[in-house]
Amino acid sequence: MGFQFRNRQRGVSLGGTIFVLIILAVLFVFGAKLVPTFTEYMAIKKAIVEAKGAGTTVREIQISFDRQADINNITALTGKDLEIVKDGENIVVSFAYEKKIPIGGPASLLLEFSGSTDERLKKSPLAKPAAE
Numbered sequence: 848m849g850f851q852f853r854n855r856q857r858g859v860s861l862g863g864t865i866f867v868l869i870i871l872a873v874l875f876v877f878g879a880k881l882v883p884t885f886t887e888y889m890a891i892k893k894a895i896v897e898a899k900g901a902g903t904t905v906r907e908i909q910i911s912f913d914r915q916a917d918i919n920n921i922t923a924l925t926g927k928d929l930e931i932v933k934d935g936e937n938i939v940v941s942f943a944y945e946k947k948i949p950i951g952g953p954a955s956l957l958l959e960f961s962g963s964t965d966e967r968l969k970k971s972p973l974a975k976p977a978a979e
Contacts, residue, residue: 880948890919892962895940899964905931908940939965
């Protein structure tokens with residue numbers, strides 16, 4: 848009576864390992880390109896709130912935003928790109944811009960950002976403005 852030993856190997860194959868590494872590399876590249884863009888978006892949202900509190904006229908708010916942009920390295924917008932409207936006694940500061948991120952070759956990623964100091968007008972970073 849002979850016993851047959853079967854060699855059962857368990858684990859990840861070389862092909863599986865390479866596939867996982869390629870996926871991780873692609874995710875890393877996307878992350879490296881997207882994180883600075885979202886960091887700038889968050890800085891812009893903070894800067895419009897501070898600019899609104901620092902001024903009572905359109906020009907004062909623009910100057911305050913430009914100061915914040917210099918400090919926080921904001922390059923996507925300037926104070927003149929802001930939409931500043933007086934809503935009754937309240938001043939509303941809004942912005943909207945697009946950021947095109949090259950992926951490779953002819954491919955690129957287009958992100959649309961918008962925000963406001965008015966809670967009713969706030970939108971998510973990837974939301975498109977609604978048609979009026």
